[in-house]
Amino acid sequence: MAFRSLMRQRYAAPLAATLGAAGLALYPRRYVHAEAPPSDDDGVERRPIYDDKPSLYPPPESSPSDNPPPPSPSTSSPTPTDRLTVHIKRARLFLHGHAVVAEDKVNELMTSFLNLESSFTSTIAGLAPPRESGERLLPNGIYVLVAAMAGSIVTRNRNIVLRASVPVAVGVGAAYAVLPITMRNVGDLVWTYEEKYPALAENHIRIKERVQRFWETGKAHTAMTGAMIEDKVSEARGAVEDWVKKGK
Structure with a gap:
């Protein structure tokens, strides 16, 4: 019995220490604070290593005296190099602006020339008669040129008015006779330009009416002259026949 009690007293203290250490490890009742090296600022809050909550005290604000003021701009005058750079920049901008304006003017001029050429070629092509009409320009x-030259030859000994007007009239008449579709297209084109000037258009209409009236009058006189000639021929034929009959 004495030996048993002695053994209990010998192993009781280490067993109690082991159980106490295990209890503290499994169920801690206090937080363990991390040790920090000593610092001059004693007002900084120490936080435990297991605490995730933010600090209740805001960080100290820096005073305006801590921030150095911005450096003041230099008030020194520009150097000759800076002034030369400014003048070169202005000269380059001036030349670039004038070069752009000149390029735009050249582009506009070339565009107007191309539009004029396209309009001229399309207008000339529109004057030609269609292929199905059978009208040919070359012969x-x-x-028409031969008729105009013949009118000029006929009036070479006349006054200046006849020498200037008769070839044109003969040529235009021949053109209307052998190139009716082309002359109608030319007349329509001339009329589109004459519509821009009312006085010229009125004169054109007046001259056209006079020419038509002269042409119709000439046709009527020609028909009357033909009828009169036929009557005279028939009368002469009858007289010859009567004379022949009497002679028999």
Whole structure:
């Protein structure tokens, strides 16, 4: 019994220490604070290593005296290099602006020339007669030139008015005779330009009416002259026949 009690007293203290250490490790009742090296600022709050909550005290604000003022701009005058740079910049901008304006003017001029050329070629192509009409420009145009030259030859010994007007009239008449579709297209084109000037358009209409009236009058007189000639021929034929009958 004495030996048993002695053994209990010998192993009781280490067992109690082991159980106490295990209890503290499994169920801690206090937080363990991390040790920090000593610092001059004693007002900084120490936080435990297991605490995730933010601090209740805001960080100290820095005073305006801590921030150095911004450096003041230099008030020194520009150097000759800076002034030369400014002048070169202005000269380059001036030349660039004038070069752009000149380029735009050249582009506008070339565009107007191209539009004029396209309009001229399309207008000339529109004057030609269609292929299905059977009208040809080459031989018929030569006939018109020959007729105008014949009118000039006929009036070479006349006054200046006849020498200037008769070839034109003969040529225009021949053109209307051998190139009717082309002359109608030319007349429509001339009329589109004459519509821009009312006085010229009125004169054109007046001259056209006079020419038509002269043409119709000439046709009527020609028909009357033909009828009179036929009557005279028939009368002469009857008289010859009567004379022949009497002679028999």
